[in-house]
Amino acid sequence: MSQTYNPKNSAPAPGLKAESVHFAYNGTPTLVDIDLAVAEGEFVCLLGPSGCGKTTLLRLLAGLEIPKSGRLSWKGNPITGPGLERGVVFQDYSLFPWMTLAANITFALAKSHPEMDKRWRRDLAEEFLGLVGLRGADAKYPFELSGGMQQRGAIARSLALGSPVLLMDEPFGALDPVNRAKLQDLLLDVAFGSESPRTVVFVTHDIDEALFLSDRIVMLGSSPGRIIQDLTVPFGRPRQRGALTGSTEFLILREQIAERFRQDVIRQIEAESVMTGHADGI
Amino acid sequence: MKSLSIKATLSPEPADGFHSASGLAARPSSERKAPVPREPSPGLVRIGRPPWGLLARLRGAEGVIFLLGLLILWQVCSTCIHFSGKYLFPAPWLTLKTLWASLPELLKGTWSSFVILVPGYLLALASGVVWGLLVGTTPALNRMFSPFARLTSPVPPTIYIPYAIALLPTFRTAAGFVVFIGAFWPIFLNTATGAASLPQRYRDNALILGLKRHEYLRRIVFPASLPHIFSGMSIGLVFSFIMLTVAELFGANAGLGRFVQLYADYADYPRMVAGILYTGLIVLLTMELLEQIKRRALFWVK
Numbered sequence: 001m002s003q004t005y006n007p008k009n010s011a012p013a014p015g016l017k018a019e020s021v022h023f024a025y026n027g028t029p030t031l032v033d034i035d036l037a038v039a040e041g042e043f044v045c046l047l048g049p050s051g052c053g054k055t056t057l058l059r060l061l062a063g064l065e066i067p068k069s070g071r072l073s074w075k076g077n078p079i080t081g082p083g084l085e086r087g088v089v090f091q092d093y094s095l096f097p098w099m100t101l102a103a104n105i106t107f108a109l110a111k112s113h114p115e116m117d118k119r120w121r122r123d124l125a126e127e128f129l130g131l132v133g134l135r136g137a138d139a140k141y142p143f144e145l146s147g148g149m150q151q152r153g154a155i156a157r158s159l160a161l162g163s164p165v166l167l168m169d170e171p172f173g174a175l176d177p178v179n180r181a182k183l184q185d186l187l188l189d190v191a192f193g194s195e196s197p198r199t200v201v202f203v204t205h206d207i208d209e210a211l212f213l214s215d216r217i218v219m220l221g222s223s224p225g226r227i228i229q230d231l232t233v234p235f236g237r238p239r240q241r242g243a244l245t246g247s248t249e250f251l252i253l254r255e256q257i258a259e260r261f262r263q264d265v266i267r268q269i270e271a272e273s274v275m276t277g278h279a280d281g282i
Numbered sequence: 283m284k285s286l287s288i289k290a291t292l293s294p295e296p297a298d299g300f301h302s303a304s305g306l307a308a309r310p311s312s313e314r315k316a317p318v319p320r321e322p323s324p325g326l327v328r329i330g331r332p333p334w335g336l337l338a339r340l341r342g343a344e345g346v347i348f349l350l351g352l353l354i355l356w357q358v359c360s361t362c363i364h365f366s367g368k369y370l371f372p373a374p375w376l377t378l379k380t381l382w383a384s385l386p387e388l389l390k391g392t393w394s395s396f397v398i399l400v401p402g403y404l405l406a407l408a409s410g411v412v413w414g415l416l417v418g419t420t421p422a423l424n425r426m427f428s429p430f431a432r433l434t435s436p437v438p439p440t441i442y443i444p445y446a447i448a449l450l451p452t453f454r455t456a457a458g459f460v461v462f463i464g465a466f467w468p469i470f471l472n473t474a475t476g477a478a479s480l481p482q483r484y485r486d487n488a489l490i491l492g493l494k495r496h497e498y499l500r501r502i503v504f505p506a507s508l509p510h511i512f513s514g515m516s517i518g519l520v521f522s523f524i525m526l527t528v529a530e531l532f533g534a535n536a537g538l539g540r541f542v543q544l545y546a547d548y549a550d551y552p553r554m555v556a557g558i559l560y561t562g563l564i565v566l567l568t569m570e571l572l573e574q575i576k577r578r579a580l581f582w583v584k
Contacts, residue, residue: 082489088490096506
């Protein structure tokens with residue numbers, strides 16, 4: 001199934017695409033009929049309750065899982081496996097424990113930038129460790145760091161790689177509120193700071209975080225996992241945390257999103273009671 | 283550490299007094315009340331403390347006491363029990379003197395034992411680790427090799443000794459071969475298990491970095507499997523010592539097992555017991571060396 005050049009398809013920056021993707025885990029469908037198009041430079045949040053398959057969708061985009069059917073592509077090229085152009089930050093602390101923080105980053109940089117010399121890698125590693133608030137911790141091993149610090153190290157690693165696509169699976173879930181806010185700001189800086197903004201797909205279950213960060217929120221519902229709504233976030237950039245999260249517009253949007261999820265939960269409960277035959281009792 | 287813990291149990295005199303005061307002892311209560319507030323949390327201090335003063339004092343020295351007891355038992359056996367062969371239980375002091383006197387011969391024996399042990403063990407280590415990493419990460423190799431491994435690995439390796447001696451040209455190669463067999467299986471099996479149980483997050487990260495196969499094995503799977511590899515190495519080392527000494531009982535003209543066998547043949551039991559003690563000491567030291575290496579290599583394991 002070779003992807004032929006299609007001018008109609010590739011005209012407006014095709015970016016990251018999932019077309020009628022289905023995924024099943026041990027026979028049970030976990031993702032059904034997923035159609036998602038993320039434009040280049042767009043920041044999209046996948047928002048949904050736990051178990052809705054948002055992590056699975058991210059792993060599919062990363063090329064770590066193969067869909068049962070459907071097509072995944074980046075800039076028109078089918079995704080058949082992981083690639084360095086799609087950096088991933090996982091939910092759990094995924095640094096290699098037998099390498100120092102700096103070595104974790106330089107090891108990754110040696111793969112993404114084989115042409116650069118050691119000195120350059122070392123400097124870049126130190127720079128990004130500084131950016132995530134780990135200045136001076138470059139010679140530390142993961143076991144010497146708290147969970148939150150390890151996660152910041154993992155974030156520094158994938159930001160340093162400079163991949164045009166960032167796939168992030170609840171990367172700030174384990175952090176305290178202060179560091180979480182700092183890293184959200186840093187992520188926005190990195191994603192939109194340069195002339196060529198990065199394409200970000202960010203998984204979260206936190207509505208505030210999704211609204212604050214993203215251009216678009218793709219809401220997923222459970223059993224089976226599917227897209228229930230695609231919502232454009234109307235706020236401009238750069239965003240001021242305090243002003244934005246206090247605004248009426250923000251609060252209304254937030255309530256709308258929560259209401260949409262409530263509806264989905266009610267639908268699920270009703271569907272289950274019909275299936276088990278208790279519907280007429282209610 | 284040890285002396286510290288002994289001191290800790292010895293020094294708080296009030297704690298001990300407090301304990302007995304809680305009993306039936308009739309004491310002028312107003313006097314004895316004084317030390318109680320000084321005790322930060324008497325409930326906590328008392329947890330796990332035996333109520334007998336003597337045992338508390340001996341804390342940390344239990345191992346030494348047990349060994350001393352054994353030594354006394356040994357002395358008693360050697361002086362009181364009279365077998366037909368009267369030197370069957372040489373006294374500890376005599377054994378020690380014999381050990382000292384035989385030390386040059388024992389050292390020579392150690393050398394000729396290690397000349398067999400070290401190459402056999404290192405060969406088992408290299409091949410067991412490399413093959414284990416490959417089999418553990420390659421399903422096809424695993425399917426190919428595991429029926430054979432399951433059939434062969436439980437065979438007690440000592441059973442190969444007579445055949446190895448018959449088959450191989452010199453005793454050294456035969457003994458080296460059985461040492462290899464003894465150490466290979468535990469090292470291989472542990473390495474393969476470690477490689478196969480690589481946590482998914484390491485594999486995902488390696489996949490995203492696009493590592494080549496040899497890089498993946500060397501930089502990710504190998505270090506991640508090191509805890510398993512080291513436990514295989516410890517078991518393998520014990521096995522190779524067993525294999526070596528048993529092989530030497532069969533047909534060596536030098537070595538530690540040979541030393542014991544030779545003096546048993548001449549009914550020189552002080553020397554034989556000295557040889558056994560010395561061999562135990564050598565095994566202990568070698569295991570301790572491996573333990574030190576392990577501790578250094580696995581510093582990152584919490």
